[in-house]
Amino acid sequence: MATQPVFAEAPAPDNIESLFAVPALHCAGCIAKIENGLAKVPGIEGARVNMTARRVAIRHDPALSPPELKAAIAAIGFDAEPLADPGVDIAAAENRALIRALAVSGFAAMNIMLLSVSIWSGADGATRQMFHWLSALIALPTVAYAGQPFFRSAFAALRQGRTNMDVPISIGVLLTTGMSLYETLTGGHHAWFDGAVMLLFFLLAGRCLDSMMRGRARAGVAALLKQTAPGAMVLDEQGASHWVRADALRPGMHMLAAAGERLAADGRVVDGSSGLDIAFLTGESAPVRVGPGADVQAGALNVDGPIVVEVTAAGPNTVIADIARLMEEAAQGKSRYVRIADRAARLYAPCVHLLAALSFAGWMIAGAGVHQALLIAVAVLLITCPCALGLAVPAAQIVACGALMKRGVLVKDGSALERLAEVDQAVFDKTGTLTLGRPTPRDIDRLEAQDKGVVLALARGSRHPLSIALRQALEAQGVMPARLEDIREQPGEGMSGRFDGETVSLGRPRSLISLFDLASEYRRGAATTLLRFADAPRPDAVETLATLNAMGITTLIASGDRPEALEAIARATGTTAIGHLRPQDKLALIGRLKAAGHRVLMVGDGLNDGPALAAGHASMAPASASDASQLAADAVFLGDRLAPVTMAVRTARRSVAVVKQNFALAIGYNIFAVPLAILGHVTPLVAAIAMSTSSLVVIANALRLKGNAR
Amino acid sequence: MTGISILIPIALSLGLLGLAAFFWALRDGQFDDADGAAARILIDEE
Numbered sequence: 001m002a003t004q005p006v007f008a009e010a011p012a013p014d015n016i017e018s019l020f021a022v023p024a025l026h027c028a029g030c031i032a033k034i035e036n037g038l039a040k041v042p043g044i045e046g047a048r049v050n051m052t053a054r055r056v057a058i059r060h061d062p063a064l065s066p067p068e069l070k071a072a073i074a075a076i077g078f079d080a081e082p083l084a085d086p087g088v089d090i091a092a093a094e095n096r097a098l099i100r101a102l103a104v105s106g107f108a109a110m111n112i113m114l115l116s117v118s119i120w121s122g123a124d125g126a127t128r129q130m131f132h133w134l135s136a137l138i139a140l141p142t143v144a145y146a147g148q149p150f151f152r153s154a155f156a157a158l159r160q161g162r163t164n165m166d167v168p169i170s171i172g173v174l175l176t177t178g179m180s181l182y183e184t185l186t187g188g189h190h191a192w193f194d195g196a197v198m199l200l201f202f203l204l205a206g207r208c209l210d211s212m213m214r215g216r217a218r219a220g221v222a223a224l225l226k227q228t229a230p231g232a233m234v235l236d237e238q239g240a241s242h243w244v245r246a247d248a249l250r251p252g253m254h255m256l257a258a259a260g261e262r263l264a265a266d267g268r269v270v271d272g273s274s275g276l277d278i279a280f281l282t283g284e285s286a287p288v289r290v291g292p293g294a295d296v297q298a299g300a301l302n303v304d305g306p307i308v309v310e311v312t313a314a315g316p317n318t319v320i321a322d323i324a325r326l327m328e329e330a331a332q333g334k335s336r337y338v339r340i341a342d343r344a345a346r347l348y349a350p351c352v353h354l355l356a357a358l359s360f361a362g363w364m365i366a367g368a369g370v371h372q373a374l375l376i377a378v379a380v381l382l383i384t385c386p387c388a389l390g391l392a393v394p395a396a397q398i399v400a401c402g403a404l405m406k407r408g409v410l411v412k413d414g415s416a417l418e419r420l421a422e423v424d425q426a427v428f429d430k431t432g433t434l435t436l437g438r439p440t441p442r443d444i445d446r447l448e449a450q451d452k453g454v455v456l457a458l459a460r461g462s463r464h465p466l467s468i469a470l471r472q473a474l475e476a477q478g479v480m481p482a483r484l485e486d487i488r489e490q491p492g493e494g495m496s497g498r499f500d501g502e503t504v505s506l507g508r509p510r511s512l513i514s515l516f517d518l519a520s521e522y523r524r525g526a527a528t529t530l531l532r533f534a535d536a537p538r539p540d541a542v543e544t545l546a547t548l549n550a551m552g553i554t555t556l557i558a559s560g561d562r563p564e565a566l567e568a569i570a571r572a573t574g575t576t577a578i579g580h581l582r583p584q585d586k587l588a589l590i591g592r593l594k595a596a597g598h599r600v601l602m603v604g605d606g607l608n609d610g611p612a613l614a615a616g617h618a619s620m621a622p623a624s625a626s627d628a629s630q631l632a633a634d635a636v637f638l639g640d641r642l643a644p645v646t647m648a649v650r651t652a653r654r655s656v657a658v659v660k661q662n663f664a665l666a667i668g669y670n671i672f673a674v675p676l677a678i679l680g681h682v683t684p685l686v687a688a689i690a691m692s693t694s695s696l697v698v699i700a701n702a703l704r705l706k707g708n709a710r
Numbered sequence: 711m712t713g714i715s716i717l718i719p720i721a722l723s724l725g726l727l728g729l730a731a732f733f734w735a736l737r738d739g740q741f742d743d744a745d746g747a748a749a750r751i752l753i754d755e756e
Contacts, residue, residue: 028752100733103732103736107725138722
């Protein structure tokens, strides 16, 4: 402990906190660099890194605007994107409530079991009575607290006239607790508090794991999101600029967008010309040239030079917001999907309750007293209580999702896994999904080794997508940049500099090129080299589609692109391709396939795929997709390969198979145990052993999925 | 019998203590960033 100054600086009360996503965080060094580096920046009080969520929370003077903070992080060497204020995270709060309930029920289960073991070992008379009372004292508050998630969900289901897994659980727990309390009051031999609390503990463990898995996947997706601009620099009449938040932008304002910034609102260019990257909207990676008078959309990335844009629509009136609404409507169909566990519960719950009622009636007819008949009915309920059934589904799904996450597929929840297993038709978008969605240089190998160094040095200084593509390709080859003098970027023209006394430049081609080809030109002295780019297909696109076909899934390509551009990929994969589709058309296509009885898997990346992703029976998006698409998709896959799609479907099918095995195991155990319970041979000891064994068997079976994501 | 009346309250209060400690840690945010906590131990403070 170093000596701390006693008069610790009081934190300025009016400092605000901003959140930034920093996807490149991966080690202790990054944490130290960011936290120590930011603390030295004037106006920043402190920064705290959350590595799990790949986020930095910065406490700072309100005078610092997000672009300034972003620049401060960039100066330390990390790419960062501002995140909107998350507000209260409902999912995280729910997860915490579950963990608290799990801790309470775990504590109670252990202590009651301690007392129960002494009763089973022969304690009787006053000692047994005292132990029963102690157990009741621990169990009653526990059931009231830790049982709430089940009671609430069961109540909600019953009120809508439905039943789910939580209904038999709630009835079982409440009846067992009530009956045990009655036994304790009347000095009976058996109390079942241990069974009731242990049941809650096992089931809560399943729920907790389920919720943690969803939270992890969600955090992973959130860290990838490329947030639309949270605001813009706005010019006032005097020509001075100040920062305005996106929700305060009004039509008529003039906003200034520098190169590398995203537009915060729809508008019309009034001054300057530049290239805009609207890949989020069209999936096309080539920037679109805009000049004064051109319409631009919120979310577009300004690539070249600064432009001034007059805002025409902001917030809910933007093109993005329109598509978001379309997606919301499309997603409603998905919410009608009934999960496997609930489908099983619909059959299971009435059977169990009927069985308990019949054994009560049977023993009454056979001449037993109400008390004994009721005891046996409760034993039947407890034995059949779907402890193993409650774990059967989440255990298998968590293991499968965990295995998939390790291989780079983030599945958002268990229901997504169930739906993925059912698909029989896959619809692919082209740009960004079957292809990489970014230009890759086709002929850098025509350059001499020395020229490669020069090109890399030039490309490093620019944010133009073609420059970035060149830089990535050259760096991947291990090229070292050459030393250049006076490197300059001329907006719209390119980079230039001096190498060994010769003028070198990288820029827009002056020579004639084909209209649809992307290219840039490298000039050194009098010599020029044309560097062409193409959007390369993902390395395993052809194999992936063939594998899907072999798995009994028909494939289809649906793209907004020109039909001619689809020909090559359609021929290579032997798949029907449909071009010229607008977002509504893709949605309608999914609708037609659904009406024909298909379960459609939609794989797409652009915002134009968003509605189709939301409407598909299941959907996947690559991590390079627009944020809206990643949010709409059931699963997001990382990396350049397409194979995760088949891997996800295969793993989903295996997990459903394991879920069914688990159901079979749980029901098999019931067939064995229920007759014992009906005959009145089940004591609390037998119930406790039977319950834990069946749960462990189910979990062990689910663990087989672990190495299965291939 | 007197042994039990002393030992059982001790056992229960120890369990409750553990539960309270867990709740405190949860509220304190110690489980918010498990990966980060694992990495932070490697940072050299000057």
